[in-house]
Amino acid sequence: MPNPILEVRDLRVEFPTRRGTLVALDSVSFAIQPGEVLGVVGESGAGKSMTGAAIIGLLEPPGRIAGGQILLEGRRIDNLRYEQMRRIRGREIGAIFQDPLTTLNPLYTVGDQLAETMLTHLPIRPAEAKRRAIEWLELVGIPAAAQRVDSYPHEFSGGMRQRVVIALALCAEPKLIVADEPTTALDVSIQAQIIALLKRLAREKGTAMMLVTHDMGVIAETADRVAVMYAGRIAEIGPVRDVVKAPRHPYTAGLMASIPPLDRRVERLAQIDGAMPRLSAIPQGCAYHPRCPKVFSRCAVDRPELMDAGTTDAACWLHYKSPAHA
Amino acid sequence: MFAFVISRILQSIPVLLAVALISFAMFAYVGDPIAIMLGQDFTEAQRAALVADLGLDQPFWVQFTRFALHAAQGEFGLSYRLSRPVADLIAERAPATLELAFCAAAVALAIGVPMGVYTGLYRHSWLSRAFLTFSLIGVSLPTFLIGILLILVFSVWLGWLPSFGRGDTVTIGWWSTGLLTWSGIKALILPSVTLGLFQLTLIMRLVRAEMLEVLRTDYIKFARARGLTNRAVHFGHALKNTLVPVITVVGLQLGAIIAFAIVTETVFQWPGMGLLFIQSVGSADIPVMAAYLLLIACLFVVINLIVDLLYYAVDPRLRTGRGRGGH
Numbered sequence: 213m214p215n216p217i218l219e220v221r222d223l224r225v226e227f228p229t230r231r232g233t234l235v236a237l238d239s240v241s242f243a244i245q246p247g248e249v250l251g252v253v254g255e256s257g258a259g260k261s262m263t264g265a266a267i268i269g270l271l272e273p274p275g276r277i278a279g280g281q282i283l284l285e286g287r288r289i290d291n292l293r294y295e296q297m298r299r300i301r302g303r304e305i306g307a308i309f310q311d312p313l314t315t316l317n318p319l320y321t322v323g324d325q326l327a328e329t330m331l332t333h334l335p336i337r338p339a340e341a342k343r344r345a346i347e348w349l350e351l352v353g354i355p356a357a358a359q360r361v362d363s364y365p366h367e368f369s370g371g372m373r374q375r376v377v378i379a380l381a382l383c384a385e386p387k388l389i390v391a392d393e394p395t396t397a398l399d400v401s402i403q404a405q406i407i408a409l410l411k412r413l414a415r416e417k418g419t420a421m422m423l424v425t426h427d428m429g430v431i432a433e434t435a436d437r438v439a440v441m442y443a444g445r446i447a448e449i450g451p452v453r454d455v456v457k458a459p460r461h462p463y464t465a466g467l468m469a470s471i472p473p474l475d476r477r478v479e480r481l482a483q484i485d486g487a488m489p490r491l492s493a494i495p496q497g498c499a500y501h502p503r504c505p506k507v508f509s510r511c512a513v514d515r516p517e518l519m520d521a522g523t524t525d526a527a528c529w530l531h532y533k534s535p536a537h538a
Numbered sequence: 539m540f541a542f543v544i545s546r547i548l549q550s551i552p553v554l555l556a557v558a559l560i561s562f563a564m565f566a567y568v569g570d571p572i573a574i575m576l577g578q579d580f581t582e583a584q585r586a587a588l589v590a591d592l593g594l595d596q597p598f599w600v601q602f603t604r605f606a607l608h609a610a611q612g613e614f615g616l617s618y619r620l621s622r623p624v625a626d627l628i629a630e631r632a633p634a635t636l637e638l639a640f641c642a643a644a645v646a647l648a649i650g651v652p653m654g655v656y657t658g659l660y661r662h663s664w665l666s667r668a669f670l671t672f673s674l675i676g677v678s679l680p681t682f683l684i685g686i687l688l689i690l691v692f693s694v695w696l697g698w699l700p701s702f703g704r705g706d707t708v709t710i711g712w713w714s715t716g717l718l719t720w721s722g723i724k725a726l727i728l729p730s731v732t733l734g735l736f737q738l739t740l741i742m743r744l745v746r747a748e749m750l751e752v753l754r755t756d757y758i759k760f761a762r763a764r765g766l767t768n769r770a771v772h773f774g775h776a777l778k779n780t781l782v783p784v785i786t787v788v789g790l791q792l793g794a795i796i797a798f799a800i801v802t803e804t805v806f807q808w809p810g811m812g813l814l815f816i817q818s819v820g821s822a823d824i825p826v827m828a829a830y831l832l833l834i835a836c837l838f839v840v841i842n843l844i845v846d847l848l849y850y851a852v853d854p855r856l857r858t859g860r861g862r863g864g865h
Contacts, residue, residue, distance in 0.1 A: 303765055316757055316760070319779060333765060
């Protein structure tokens with residue numbers, strides 16, 4: 213196995229508040245191989261976006277990395293100074309945000325924003341940057357790119373703006389893209405185009421991608437592997453087909469059962485009773501145990517780490533094999 | 539763009555007419571100029587002659603039309619007090635006031651904007667807190683008190699700067715300037731600071747509030763995620779987005795500085811329009827007061843127009859005229 217582009221080990225993110233410290237992420241570990249697309253799913257507040265923000269080093273204060281390591285090609289990046297991390301952002305890790313209507317600065321042309329990004333990171337001249345800006349706009353499928361390069365963001369539609377955002381994330385040719393809900397704010401008809409574009413560009417450029425979304429459809433379409441997050445931890449991680457077809461964690465199973473199947477009609481969709489706990493009230497033991505249909509005594513006492521569950525890894529005591537049997 | 543300017547100028551005509559009406563109405567209701575001009579001893583015949591001479595026996599609308607037509611040509615008649623053409627009086631005094639106002643605005647901008655940016659970026663530093671405390675003082679102390687305190691410190695105790703007047707001035711054409719002589723510049727410092735201090739603190743607090751707002755936006759986060767330098771993020775992306783409200787306030791405040799330089803000019807005996815206005819009020823010199831009011835109204839109209847044009851320069855969403863939402 214080649215060395216991973218990104219490796220996250222036991223990441224812990226805390227938010228100090230007046231009423232005590234909230235643990236937003238705990239023991240989050242995963243790796244992304246070169247060219248691989250890792251999907252990250254979960255409900256709102258599960259810590260998906262937080263993981264992405266921690267990786268690009270832009271956690272909102274007072275949030276901070278309280279433990280664990282983040283390694284980019286084997287080099288630790290979680291403890292870098294702001295200026296060192298700035299050189300990595302955009303150059304080695306590109307980011308795509310959720311809402312293309314608000315991620316572009318309204319006062320600068322898209323060409324200027326592209327050129328500015330490239331001039332910050334690449335040893336090229338302004339004329340070359342302008343030329344490449346047009347190339348990138350063509351690459352992300354903006355018609356008449358040579359004219360549109362001097363347009364302002366408000367002159368583009370939402371889908372077109374997200375294409376510009378993708379160009380901005382990729383223009384310094386980073387090795388990894390952190391895409392945080394890149395299609396959530398778009399029309400359904402546009403979503404598929406944007407996903408196809410991301411997939412194609414990532415494959416062509418050999419860019420690895422961490423795709424954060426709550427849309428299982430997007431994950432099934434795009435990702436190679438998927439991590440399911442619940443209450444700040446990874447509940448299950450594995451190849452996307454296995455996780456979708458044969459989930460090993462009861463939470464994943466519940467999620468999958470709540471997706472309406474296309475091939476037959478169902479009267480009622482399955483749903484998971486209750487709600488994800490707030491960060492200030494995560495139960496002891498497995499965070500999912502109050503809602504879990506397969507709960508047993510140990511779940512309320514000990515917290516399960518990720519363990520081998522056959523085709524995937526799941527943080528669930530159902531798959532625990534005592535060392536004696538192993 | 540040209541059509542826009544024309545339409546704005548046309549829109550301003552009713553405004554100016556309304557101001558003209560108000561200032562004209564003063565002739566009828568503020569004091570009795572006849573009594574002031576004639577003094578203690580006069581005959582009824584003298585009084586009637588003067589009334590006829592000034593046209594005060596004509597119907598209201600005839601008088602107003604005549605006034606407005608003359609005003610449009612820059613003629614406001616003779617000052618009752620000084621018996622000289624009002625236009626000449628104002629032309630003499632205007633350079634002093636305008637110079638003072640622009641220096642005050644320059645001081646307010648040159649110090650207020652950087653302080654606002656700093657306090658916005660480093661919210662919790664002790665220097666930011668010091669600036670904010672200082673700005674409270676600037677906002678709440680009345681102008682005349684600041685002026686008197688400055689005179690006390692820098693003129694009386696330290697003796698560094700003059701406490702009144704413009705110092706030596708140089709006349710270029712009809713414009714007299716104090717910016718070309720050392721004593722003129724020294725004389726400008728205290729009044730400019732006095733007049734600009736309130737604006738400075740206002741601009742600082744405004745820029746700070748706008749910076750805090752803009753720094754929270756997605757495009758600033760995205761600019762950071764693109765790895766742009768702090769300098770580019772703060773000054774290229776954030777500050778530029780705070781400009782529209784800042785331009786609005788600075789424009790209006792510039793008008794206010796010119797219009798309300800009266801207090802500062804009185805404290806420093808600055809020979810400007812404000813001082814002229816105060817003296818005219820004292821002697822019910824209505825032509826001067828009316829002309830001053832109209833001039834200030836014109837000034838506001840012009841400044842508003844310039845502010846609108848600056849919006850166009852700063853914000854491309856206004857230029858195309860089909861903004862599609864988003865921030």
